Amino acid sequence: MTGITRFFNEFTERNGMPVAIYLLIAVSIWMLLLVALPQLTMLDFSFRQNLPPPQIGGPNDVYTLEQYRYFAMGNEISGSSFNALDISVLFKTLIAAALVTILDLIICYPVAYLLAQSSDAGAKRLLILALIIPYWVNEILRAFAFRILFGATGVINGFGMQLGLWDQPIDFIGQNIALYAGLAYAYILLMIFPLYNAIESLDKNQIEAARDMGASWVQVHRHVVIPYAKPGLASGATMVFMLTAGALAAPQILGGPSSLWFTQIIYQWFNNGGNWPRGSAYAVILLIVCISLVLMIMRLFKVSIGEIGR
Amino acid sequence: MNRIRLTGLVGGLYLLLFFVYLFGPLLVMVATAFNSSSFPRISPWDCLTADWFVELFHDEKLLTGLGNSMIIGFGVVLVAVPIGLAAAMVLSQVGPRLRSVMYAMFIAPILMPGVVLGLSTLIFWDRLGTVFGADYNSLFYNGIFLTIIGQVTFISAYSMLVFLSRLQRFDPTLTEAALDLGATQTQAFFKILLPYMTPAVLSAAVLAFLASMENYNTTVFTIVADSTFTTVLAQKVRYGLNPSISAVAVTIVGITLLAAVLFESYNRYKKRQAQPAPAKPESTGFVRAITHPGFAAGSVILLAFAAVIWVNTYDSSICRAQVDAQKRAYQEEFNLQERPAEASPEATETPSAPAPKPNGSSIFAPGNLAPGTPETEPKSPSGGIFAPSNLAPAQ
Numbered sequence: 001m002t003g004i005t006r007f008f009n010e011f012t013e014r015n016g017m018p019v020a021i022y023l024l025i026a027v028s029i030w031m032l033l034l035v036a037l038p039q040l041t042m043l044d045f046s047f048r049q050n051l052p053p054p055q056i057g058g059p060n061d062v063y064t065l066e067q068y069r070y071f072a073m074g075n076e077i078s079g080s081s082f083n084a085l086d087i088s089v090l091f092k093t094l095i096a097a098a099l100v101t102i103l104d105l106i107i108c109y110p111v112a113y114l115l116a117q118s119s120d121a122g123a124k125r126l127l128i129l130a131l132i133i134p135y136w137v138n139e140i141l142r143a144f145a146f147r148i149l150f151g152a153t154g155v156i157n158g159f160g161m162q163l164g165l166w167d168q169p170i171d172f173i174g175q176n177i178a179l180y181a182g183l184a185y186a187y188i189l190l191m192i193f194p195l196y197n198a199i200e201s202l203d204k205n206q207i208e209a210a211r212d213m214g215a216s217w218v219q220v221h222r223h224v225v226i227p228y229a230k231p232g233l234a235s236g237a238t239m240v241f242m243l244t245a246g247a248l249a250a251p252q253i254l255g256g257p258s259s260l261w262f263t264q265i266i267y268q269w270f271n272n273g274g275n276w277p278r279g280s281a282y283a284v285i286l287l288i289v290c291i292s293l294v295l296m297i298m299r300l301f302k303v304s305i306g307e308i309g310r
Numbered sequence: 311m312n313r314i315r316l317t318g319l320v321g322g323l324y325l326l327l328f329f330v331y332l333f334g335p336l337l338v339m340v341a342t343a344f345n346s347s348s349f350p351r352i353s354p355w356d357c358l359t360a361d362w363f364v365e366l367f368h369d370e371k372l373l374t375g376l377g378n379s380m381i382i383g384f385g386v387v388l389v390a391v392p393i394g395l396a397a398a399m400v401l402s403q404v405g406p407r408l409r410s411v412m413y414a415m416f417i418a419p420i421l422m423p424g425v426v427l428g429l430s431t432l433i434f435w436d437r438l439g440t441v442f443g444a445d446y447n448s449l450f451y452n453g454i455f456l457t458i459i460g461q462v463t464f465i466s467a468y469s470m471l472v473f474l475s476r477l478q479r480f481d482p483t484l485t486e487a488a489l490d491l492g493a494t495q496t497q498a499f500f501k502i503l504l505p506y507m508t509p510a511v512l513s514a515a516v517l518a519f520l521a522s523m524e525n526y527n528t529t530v531f532t533i534v535a536d537s538t539f540t541t542v543l544a545q546k547v548r549y550g551l552n553p554s555i556s557a558v559a560v561t562i563v564g565i566t567l568l569a570a571v572l573f574e575s576y577n578r579y580k581k582r583q584a585q586p587a588p589a590k591p592e593s594t595g596f597v598r599a600i601t602h603p604g605f606a607a608g609s610v611i612l613l614a615f616a617a618v619i620w621v622n623t624y625d626s627s628i629c630r631a632q633v634d635a636q637k638r639a640y641q642e643e644f645n646l647q648e649r650p651a652e653a654s655p656e657a658t659e660t661p662s663a664p665a666p667k668p669n670g671s672s673i674f675a676p677g678n679l680a681p682g683t684p685e686t687e688p689k690s691p692s693g694g695i696f697a698p699s700n701l702a703p704a705q
Contacts, residue, residue: 246423
């Protein structure tokens, strides 16, 4: 207790009373009212039954594991022992998000390296500005652009058939190719900038030295650049993975008729299904699975969360 | 030496391919906005048209959504920027261990799925409204208020990152000097730290506004019965593909490019002002006038004017009528061909009719596209004042 009061005294003394009050109020509104309390309410809500509004808080409003049971076992009427549909959608979403992350890593690493190592400052500035421009275009519109490209009468099908590469329109949307390309496109910037920032601060002499000692390009990247850029790599990969797994717009627009993204199930429980507790339970599941996956991978690569976002 | 040049070449090619991937989809989308075909595409090019823009400016739903998005955007800026500044200042004052814990907490909203942020906000305020017995017209159920609150949760973290990077370069001895000279801490904050942070405040505000405008995942839950620009767009896209959506994209890409050009020219101007001007007689008059940001701003305004006038006056109805007539003629010819084909099967083996229409506006025969394109192609660059590729050489 004395530690806290001492901290307070020091804090007010350092900032002056008005500023100290502003800082504390702003941060606590943010962290408590906007983040923590809503999350806790959602957690609480996920353990409740789906009741009509007048009955909420009444005698029927008891805690239950029903919503989580539904995710694992499915409908009681169907008689099946586990909910194959929803569980497989979750797995498919996670695997697809991991694939998109790897794809982005492969696309972005050379670009970030080339940009970071180039010595022409003016060209570099222009290229970075050019990188940002597509990111300013709305998420929905980016997905729409891929819809135009990959549609049955779209540019890619038209081009490919004219060149005689294939003679029937390929169903890119049904095959989810459009979805993966669109998702990889959507979060490319979030991969490039952390990588670029990490590689840029690498001393070029280290690469020269490795080259002088006879290392091949592969060895230079494996033993010098990648270990050095690991925080940037982890940061970019985490952001792309989390955002892809939590994406809603791109799967809604680009997803094939047979494919579902886990966020779409949550959306359905909230909107068409009208079952908020179940939607909350699914959201909690998504959040916990994503966070634990990211923490696991960070531990595997020995990176701390403090390095994200720099 | 040779090898370095080779890797340079490969690298350049790779960068080129990368930027094609980055801009290709946007350019195709931009081009579809000027094709009169009612399905967004470029390959059977019908007519150059501005009608999609006209349709856009009369789209009530989209305009209402845009208005709501503006209100939400300003609301988010007003709340998220002060929170971000406070969070960055608190982080810069605590010890290293507490700092890393708090940093992880502050950064968490960025990493959480937007869907989760949106629905938790919705549930929380709904519960709170029930507890207080508020009615459905109150703040607790107001889509615009909820969206501001929901977006602030993660946009505050964006602004915090902007402020943190600026704070790292702050020299604390400045504040100390002010205190030594008798300023109170509050005065030091307002006279030293805040002015130093002003550029960061501006960029955080712009970033927050843009992030708010383009957000979908959180907004779609918190907006309840209202609509924003993004949710209306999403509805339009899901309902059916329509070139007026491309026209939205053209407008946004245009504004973005113009802003980028202005930003760049202003930055260069400022850099030149900062340097002691070298005596360069040839760059005094004309060149200086051209590279002045005022000139850039003027030409941007002129371009925008020209675009608006073009949209309002360009008439594609004659060309459209022609295309429609061609389509109808082709359809009739097609029907005529089909009917005898049904009667006698051998008629199909001998393609009697010559290639029907050179303009290739039919969807039925993909083989007709190739000869058709060279004829219609020149139409596209002729009037595309909007097309951003045409802007580049002008600058």
